[in-house]
Amino acid sequence: MFSRSALRSLASEMRWTAPSTISSAAPLQQRACLHQSASLMNSQQPQSQSTSSHPESPLSATPRAQDTQPKNVKASTFDENTMTPQTRAHVPIAKQPVAPTFTSPLKVTKSLMSQLPHLVGQKPHYVVAQLHARPYLLTEGDHIRLPFLMPKVKAGDILRFNRASALGSRDFTMKGSPTIDERIYECRVRVTGVDSEPLRIKEKTKRRQRHVKQAKSKHRYTLMRVMDVRVKTPDELLAEGAVVVDESADSSVIEPRS
Amino acid sequence: MPLRGIRTSTAARNGAGAFILQCKRLDFHYCNWAGSSKGMVAFLEKTLPTFARENPQIEIRVSPRPQKHPLIKGLYINGREKPVCVRNMEPHEILKKANLLKEASGEKLKRVKKPVTSLNESVRGIWSPYHGDLRGV
Numbered sequence: 001m002f003s004r005s006a007l008r009s010l011a012s013e014m015r016w017t018a019p020s021t022i023s024s025a026a027p028l029q030q031r032a033c034l035h036q037s038a039s040l041m042n043s044q045q046p047q048s049q050s051t052s053s054h055p056e057s058p059l060s061a062t063p064r065a066q067d068t069q070p071k072n073v074k075a076s077t078f079d080e081n082t083m084t085p086q087t088r089a090h091v092p093i094a095k096q097p098v099a100p101t102f103t104s105p106l107k108v109t110k111s112l113m114s115q116l117p118h119l120v121g122q123k124p125h126y127v128v129a130q131l132h133a134r135p136y137l138l139t140e141g142d143h144i145r146l147p148f149l150m151p152k153v154k155a156g157d158i159l160r161f162n163r164a165s166a167l168g169s170r171d172f173t174m175k176g177s178p179t180i181d182e183r184i185y186e187c188r189v190r191v192t193g194v195d196s197e198p199l200r201i202k203e204k205t206k207r208r209q210r211h212v213k214q215a216k217s218k219h220r221y222t223l224m225r226v227m228d229v230r231v232k233t234p235d236e237l238l239a240e241g242a243v244v245v246d247e248s249a250d251s252s253v254i255e256p257r258s
Numbered sequence: 259m260p261l262r263g264i265r266t267s268t269a270a271r272n273g274a275g276a277f278i279l280q281c282k283r284l285d286f287h288y289c290n291w292a293g294s295s296k297g298m299v300a301f302l303e304k305t306l307p308t309f310a311r312e313n314p315q316i317e318i319r320v321s322p323r324p325q326k327h328p329l330i331k332g333l334y335i336n337g338r339e340k341p342v343c344v345r346n347m348e349p350h351e352i353l354k355k356a357n358l359l360k361e362a363s364g365e366k367l368k369r370v371k372k373p374v375t376s377l378n379e380s381v382r383g384i385w386s387p388y389h390g391d392l393r394g395v
Contacts, residue, residue: 126381136373136374137374141271141377141378142377143376144374145370145375154361156277168381169381170382193279193362195362195363195365198368224273226274227275257382
């Protein structure tokens with residue numbers, strides 16, 4: 001009923017048709033994300049010298065948290081059915097990640113703005129990211145094994161941690177109250193897979209009973225890798241539409257090490 | 259200046275820059291005769307083509323294994339393999355197992371208590387009693 005030659009032909013057919021009919025969301029997003037990281041890496045290097053880091057980002061009143069927005073550029077020569085996507089422009093708009101929308105621009109105090117260059121200039125940085133009210137102290141390249149299975153993510157997805165209670169370098173720490181505004185920094189992590197623990201067997205007993213119940217558990221956990229922890233420079237913040245205010249009660253502060 | 263040991267030049271950190279899926283190959287074994295392979299044969303005919311198309315980075319091999327229960331075997335970049343017996347399973351259950359093998363890291367299962375493992379040096383350094391300001395009690 002299922003001969004080897006038939007299967008072989010089926011498999012070869014699958015291989016041949018594979019690159020031509022990629023229409024699902026997952027590989028497209030992965031490739032889009034890869035491109036995003038590559039372009040970001042490239043754009044980071046000149047940022048240290050030049051002040052106008054993002055000439056293409058608009059100076060709007062409602063600033064954007066992320067410099068990787070879904071762009072409405074559509075490559076005219078790109079055919080979705082025959083080619084694998086190489087850049088973000090090849091991915092349909094409906095399948096691109098959605099940037100958060102903010103109602104008010106980022107407000108930065110003068111003291112924070114004056115101390116921010118010290119923090120930015122001192123590398124490496126760490127971030128205390130909050131996830132389900134648990135702190136994770138992360139630096140670039142760290143491996144995370146979340147104590148739970150994160151739903152609706154696949155291997156290769158890129159996430160942004162946008163709740164951070166602290167952000168710092170060797171001598172300076174920016175503390176949030178309770179969290180730092182997500183537009184000040186960038187912490188991206190990539191989902192690398194799902195891990196499992198070895199099967200645990202717990203013996204449950206009752207008094208005066210010979211019967212022993214065995215309770216088994218084998219949980220699954222999401223694996224991640226921190227791609228970058230980056231603090232934005234004051235120029236970048238201003239370019240993205242940050243507003244400098246005198247004082248405000250619930251603003252994050254930078255403390256030098258005592 | 260303290261004496262420093264020789265550093266290794268690189269350490270594998272998959273996903274920090276580029277990301278490579280750890281599962282490189284999936285072997286599907288079935289038996290034409292046995293009843294425990296019924297769901298597996300249906301899976302190979304119906305579901306596997308779409309699964310293979312969605313995962314072009316994984317090599318997929320299908321081969322018969324007569325007089326044995328059906329099996330999916332995942333081979334990983336680190337050289338380990340993970341076999342899963344799928345006897346008497348329905349096609350949708352087998353798809354779940356295939357996805358499990360696809361997303362697995364290939365490492366041996368361990369009980370890990372700390373969520374974050376880092377290869378980097380401590381950012382803030384190690385506290386020293388001889389440095390820094392004196393602080394009042």
